[in-house]
Amino acid sequence: MRYRVLVMLLLSSLLLPVVSALAQDMCAVSLGHVTGAYNGQIPISNDEVTFSIRITNLSQVYGVVGINNGFEISGSDPAVTWNVTDTGALQIMYDIFDLVFAFSFHSVDGSGADTIGVRGCTMMGMPLPGEYSDTAYWISLTVTDPANAGHQICLDSSWFPPSGAWMWTYGSGAGSFPPLWDGPHCFNLYNCCEGIRGNVDCDPTGENDIADLVYLVAYIFGGGRAPMDIATADFDESGQIDITDLIFLIEYMFTGGPAPPDCPQAFRMAGGQVPISSSCGTT
DSSP, X not given: OHHHHHHHHHHHHHHHHHHHHHTSSXXXXXXXXXXXXXXXXXXXXXXXXXXEEEEEOOOSSOOEEEEEEEEXXXXXXXXXXXXXXXXXXXXXHHHHSXXXXXXXXXXXXXXXXXXXXXXXXXXXXXXXOTTOEEEEEEEEEEEOOGGGTTSEEEEEXXXXXXXXXXXXXXXXXXXXXXXXXXXXXEEEEEESOOSBSOOTTOOTTOOOOHHHHHHHHHHHHSOOOOOSSGGGTOTTOSSSOOHHHHHHHHHHHHXXXXXXXXXXXXXXXXXXXXXXXXXXXXX
């Protein structure tokens, strides 16, 4: 009996680093960064928005040998639509989870709620080491319908079929635990062209300023990136962007030229913004 108690105490002491680490107000799964969002807002355009997911093994002792996490993409209104364009992961995820590392897709139709599962399991590879922390995988999408303006698109954790519980498994018999997630993350959707034309760089303020002029010069003469929405820079409403549009903007900004024409009616904002939410502690 005494030996049994000693063994139980020994096992408890071995598991303590895992349990104590997971009990901290820290997130093992978090939204590392978003490419294509500006100050918590996403422009409506053909450009991809990429959600990069960071994973952190909070245990200093045990490696992670299995991951099972799902993510739900949804809109603040049933009418919000999007298109999932890509998923991917760093090579280290395939090296560590060598038995399987895969994405699974459920009702991914760009409306209502899309669910994407991420599964990984180690066979011969080394476990995800203690204190590992880096961007591991990503989900990309586009939001192109101007009618989405004024609403939100959100990324959150999710169960996924057939038995996709939110769970990580640790090696050496340490057990399985649900990792903390720092979401949900919600982003306001806005149109680049709102009011009058001229928001060439598509920043959320919608103002016409020197940054828009620099953007347009770089695009026309320096091989810079094209405007996300052609209407923002098409001042003569010709359907294309050229030197005439640049001259129009210069005259408007510096010589008292006429104001740019209104944005096309289809690109007027629907209005309304909701604060971005977050439910987890420090990452």
